[in-house]
Amino acid sequence: MYNTSFIKKLLLVATVAVFYSCDKDFIEIGDTLIGDNHFGLEPENYDVNAYNQKVTPVASNNLNTNPLGIYDNAVFGTTTANFNTQVALSEYAPTIGEGVEVDSVTINIPYFVLSSKTVINSETGNSTYVLDSVFGPADGKLKLSVYESGYYMRDLDPSGSVQTSQLYYTNQNVDFDGQKGTLLNDSSNKLENDEFFFSSKEIVEKTVDATTKVETKKRFPPEMRLHLNREFFKTKLLDASKASNLANADLFKNYFRGLYFKVEKSGSSNSNAAMMDFKKGKITVFYKAKTAITTDDENVKENKTLVLNLTGNTVSLQEESNVTPDYLDATQNDVVADDKLYLKGGQGSMAIIELNDFATQLADIKVKGWMVNEANLVFTIDSDKMKGVDEPLRVYLYDATNNTPIVDYIADGTTSLTGDTRRAKYIYDGIINLDATTKKGKTYKIRLTSYIRNLIKNDKAVAVKLGLVVTDDITIVASSKMDPKTINNSNFKEVPRTSVMSQTGTVLFGGTAASADKKVKLQVYYTKPN
Numbered sequence: 001m002y003n004t005s006f007i008k009k010l011l012l013v014a015t016v017a018v019f020y021s022c023d024k025d026f027i028e029i030g031d032t033l034i035g036d037n038h039f040g041l042e043p044e045n046y047d048v049n050a051y052n053q054k055v056t057p058v059a060s061n062n063l064n065t066n067p068l069g070i071y072d073n074a075v076f077g078t079t080t081a082n083f084n085t086q087v088a089l090s091e092y093a094p095t096i097g098e099g100v101e102v103d104s105v106t107i108n109i110p111y112f113v114l115s116s117k118t119v120i121n122s123e124t125g126n127s128t129y130v131l132d133s134v135f136g137p138a139d140g141k142l143k144l145s146v147y148e149s150g151y152y153m154r155d156l157d158p159s160g161s162v163q164t165s166q167l168y169y170t171n172q173n174v175d176f177d178g179q180k181g182t183l184l185n186d187s188s189n190k191l192e193n194d195e196f197f198f199s200s201k202e203i204v205e206k207t208v209d210a211t212t213k214v215e216t217k218k219r220f221p222p223e224m225r226l227h228l229n230r231e232f233f234k235t236k237l238l239d240a241s242k243a244s245n246l247a248n249a250d251l252f253k254n255y256f257r258g259l260y261f262k263v264e265k266s267g268s269s270n271s272n273a274a275m276m277d278f279k280k281g282k283i284t285v286f287y288k289a290k291t292a293i294t295t296d297d298e299n300v301k302e303n304k305t306l307v308l309n310l311t312g313n314t315v316s317l318q319e320e321s322n323v324t325p326d327y328l329d330a331t332q333n334d335v336v337a338d339d340k341l342y343l344k345g346g347q348g349s350m351a352i353i354e355l356n357d358f359a360t361q362l363a364d365i366k367v368k369g370w371m372v373n374e375a376n377l378v379f380t381i382d383s384d385k386m387k388g389v390d391e392p393l394r395v396y397l398y399d400a401t402n403n404t405p406i407v408d409y410i411a412d413g414t415t416s417l418t419g420d421t422r423r424a425k426y427i428y429d430g431i432i433n434l435d436a437t438t439k440k441g442k443t444y445k446i447r448l449t450s451y452i453r454n455l456i457k458n459d460k461a462v463a464v465k466l467g468l469v470v471t472d473d474i475t476i477v478a479s480s481k482m483d484p485k486t487i488n489n490s491n492f493k494e495v496p497r498t499s500v501m502s503q504t505g506t507v508l509f510g511g512t513a514a515s516a517d518k519k520v521k522l523q524v525y526y527t528k529p530n
Helices: 007-022 173-177 230-238 239-248 249-255 325-330 356-360 364-368 406-409 447-459 499-503
Strands: 044-047 050-053 066-073 077-085 097-111 144-151 180-183 202-207 215-220 225-228 258-266 273-276 281-291 299-309 314-321 340-344 350-352 371-380 393-400 427-432 441-446 466-470 480-483 494-496 507-509 522-529
Touching: 044 225, 044 356, 050 340, 066 258, 066 314, 077 173, 077 273, 097 230, 097 299, 173 258, 173 314, 202 340, 230 239, 230 281, 239 249, 325 340, 340 466, 356 522, 364 447, 371 447, 371 507, 393 427, 393 441, 406 447, 466 494, 466 499, 480 499, 494 499
Parallel strands: none
Antiparallel strands: 044 522, 050 350, 066 077, 066 273, 077 258, 077 314, 097 225, 097 281, 144 180, 144 258, 202 215, 281 299, 340 350, 340 507, 350 466, 371 441, 371 522, 393 466, 427 441, 480 494
């Protein structure tokens, strides 16, 4: 063991207590935690068996965020992401009034923005935003169609022996598309349909007071804002004959089954895709109706609104096309070690990691009494493959045998300083390391210290298969089941939901890479008794 002063030990214990209070295994008498410089120690490197696995159609209902758009990725191919959601009235059994006249109907869904990039123009007062989670060319356009959905999304699976949630899968677009109803975004403004794009411009609403003629401006961050068919919503919601269907949630969700968002190429334009938080969206019907009688018995009309929230069951519908030969060849679901690991979100792919080399030397390590200071899996990014391609911020390593997080993930209680859930648990890591010059990804490193310690100290501990996926939210650990009709391997039947949410992908060097300094390795720093 290294001798240190009492003060250094005290500072060390205090630091570790802050970061690792959740896991007693990180602080044990006789253990020393070594920092990144490892005090000159050289790691023991162990070979890793790693191979690709294809994610077949997977349950994608009720995800936290959902992709929308067409993403052409030079490494993997094209992903077309459509979306279906139920809607709910903000108030059931509303008082509509008589003599209804609809002024307008809008749908508003906020985009993810990088608030730290917001700049205010001192002359105009307008803010400039940078959108977050948009993939593909910034000037990409889409043909966006928003339809009334005719597909009824059940809460429960009627075929289950017990009450289980109904699952909907990424490959069910044909089912939802086949039951679409009226086209709703039929505005003459092509920017709202045929030539739609994810605009980063601030939205400014101007109103003029009828009496004072004073102009007032309201400002909103960038969002999807579309005008919908007025006559449809008047007939569907505001006509008195429909009132019984607005009485409660159960009646309403069968009567108005939701919205289906469909994307297609906009002519010869480039396309792109964005992550969307649809559950923050709403439809607002602006109308006038007679709701009171004046003293001279003349009916008067009031300005009123009816609001629908995009809440309820949802499903992300993802189609793959133009799959690249290299990606197709790498994801044949065999268990042979691969020299390149292809990780892709959505209905994509993942890697299985096996620490066979370390396992064969485990007994000898125990006999020698080596104590683990730190252990990491280090993955090197294939920068040639990923040149000019969007890179995932983070990857997630988990126990693929049991579909649970590893102990190092559980023990890490760190949170993001900015509130961005993608950057929480930064001690556990998996965050991309960038090259200082090119600003492109170099490596991903994931801490396995507690996991390796447990294998050494606990005779009953068993080395499990580890799964590696891209992640869009490191705080989500639940799994999504793959469609049992499409599973063509016995290696795994579920995949982390956070990977299903992601649209990005990366290529890493595997355990059989030709270059020894690039292939994935398990690095373990030990304290070795004299």
